Amino acid sequence: MAVSWRSWTANEGAKHIVLWLSANTVLFWKTFTLYCYGPQYYYLYKMLGLGLCLSRASAAVLNLNCCLVLLPMCRAVLAILRGSQKVMSRKARRLLDKSKTFHVACGVAICLFSVVHVSAHLANVYSFSLLYSEEFPSLNIARHKGEVSWCVCFAVPGVTGVLLVFILFLMFTASSHGIRVCSYEIFWYTHNLFVVFYMVLLVHVAGGALKYQTNVEDHPPGCLGSNWTGGSDNVCRAEPHFQAHFPQTWLWVSGPLCLYCAERLYRYVRSCGRVTVESVVKHPCGVVEVRMLKSGFTARPGQYIVLNCPSVSSFECHPFTLTTCPTGTEATFGIHMRVLGDWTERFVELLLSEDSAETETLPVVQRRTYPKFYVDGPFGSSSEDVFNYEVSLCVAGGIGVTPFAGVLRALMGDWQHYKLRRLYFVWVCRELGSFYWFADLLCGLHQKLWQENRPDYLNIQLYLSKTEALQVCVGRQYQALSARLQVGRPRWPELLDDIGKSNKDKRVGVFCCGPKGISKALHQLCNSGRSCGTTFEYNKESFG
């Protein structure tokens, strides 16, 4: 069981989640007790009661989460952090893989604590009205006792609060998994309302509805009034003076907001550069390879870019992993794009549209006019870490092979200089034609490693998952691949056992890019811990 515990901690660790949870809990508790027992809030607490403490404590947690929720979305910053190997350890880089999960966790926390905050403030509004303080008029929001709660709500914090809930409602309802699968546009357009959300939030906290007492020394709370004739030490020396808080939220939120805006500006400027299409190649099974050139573009294998084509859709941006990265000698970079969905269909149509008028005239100069599009990126992903393990297992499902294609191409260039000593490459496809996308690359790399006397460096296993109506016929030049092709789905426990036995006491990086079924099965197997003392570290590829 000691081995499985080690596997579990390597994979789940979850130290960062515990840190975030404890930060939230501590902040909530500290603020709660401050408002409950703090002398400067004594009179306010007497008027509002539990509603005050709950609303302020939830507001503090909201401050923290509104600050943190933007950070995982600063993709260019994360890509830079990921690249700096000296600054970041592998554990820290694996943390960056979970950035989208962290963003979702912060978002859910914002929604939950907004509910608490709003409910508590509703109670406060009633308390302000019913328990109108005659003694300390400056503490009140209501204009007189029993003022209708509606009118209290029309102050700045009330109106902005309702607007915030409304925006949060739209964003939250459009973010569920069902909507993202069904129509991503609704999710994307509503999520961009976060700009309005933050602007309104900055105004909301400037309302100054809740005040604290500034002169606690001169007027200790609960002291006796100046008309108290009996002798006592506890006599008020002055009337209490109340003042609204400085809006703390401005301090919390301004940093990440500025960072995010700066990053978006940087990405916009970077993506404005001209992109020239060098070639467009049609591959079997609906995949199109696009090779392009952009001045000053550099990328590491495993990174992805985001394409935006105004002729197809002005606002939609789609991510594609780089299958060819620019190297020192060759500045072109390329992607393999699977045609699935309306955007890719239209884009490929524009790329491949032949000028039919050319058939009439002599094709002396065949000028292709490609659509104009913008490339934003590159952004990092977990597949960049393949080179940082001694042994890596790359599992690809269908078009999920693209990050590993970039890795294989980099190995083709120069495999000796990486820490990687052995690579297991498992590729599962439904159709035989899919293997032709990278058959040349695989055979070429296999051949090169055999000639350089490292036959054990690359272990290729290809699986054809569709077993009915089969006619397996691979060309003769791909003999190395046809010998490694198996029909049927791979058996993961046996595969991991094999790898474990050949690499005892080593740390194996497992990289998966494919359907959920495969990644879930692998993730569970990596956690369960196999015999032979090998630790399997699971890294899931996801477009964050």
Place this chain on the structure above:
Amino acid sequence: MGKIEWAMWANEQALASGLILLTGGIVGVAGQFAGWQFAAYGVAAGVFVCLLEYPRGRRAKGTSVERTGQYCLTVCVKAFGPITRNYYVRAFLHAALCVPGGFMLATVLGCVCLGIASLIYLLAAIRGEQWLPILPKTETREKPRESIKEPPQNPPPRPPADLRRKRLEDVEGAAYVNPIPVTGSED
């Protein structure tokens, strides 16, 4: 780009609004604020809206993602036929339900959110969308045909025996055409 299914989003919004209305109603009733009867109404309306909106409808194109345990409610909602299928009915129902919530501060948020959901449902109805239940596909197993089970009772039709006998003196004349074409095994 592409056809957006508004009903999916309206469904999520209506479910969330039901929950908000319910929460607001509970707070109103628990605090016994003025107009708490509206809060009690909010609780009832919230529960009703949640039950109605919990079962997700089937998508017109693509795979539908079910909510956990929605099968029983799907059957109940389906039983009402055209009333629950039509989105115009749902739009007006939600619009009507949300109005009383606007009279009390605790339920006003639920009222506004349900109103928005009602508007999106109206949009979905105008675009001709309908609620279709997600039901598990019943597997129909075909009974194997009788002829497969039983072996053939008659031999294949052949010319009479004396015609089939090998005649070495007249090989060409002895050839006959099979009444039923025979495919030999190909190399």
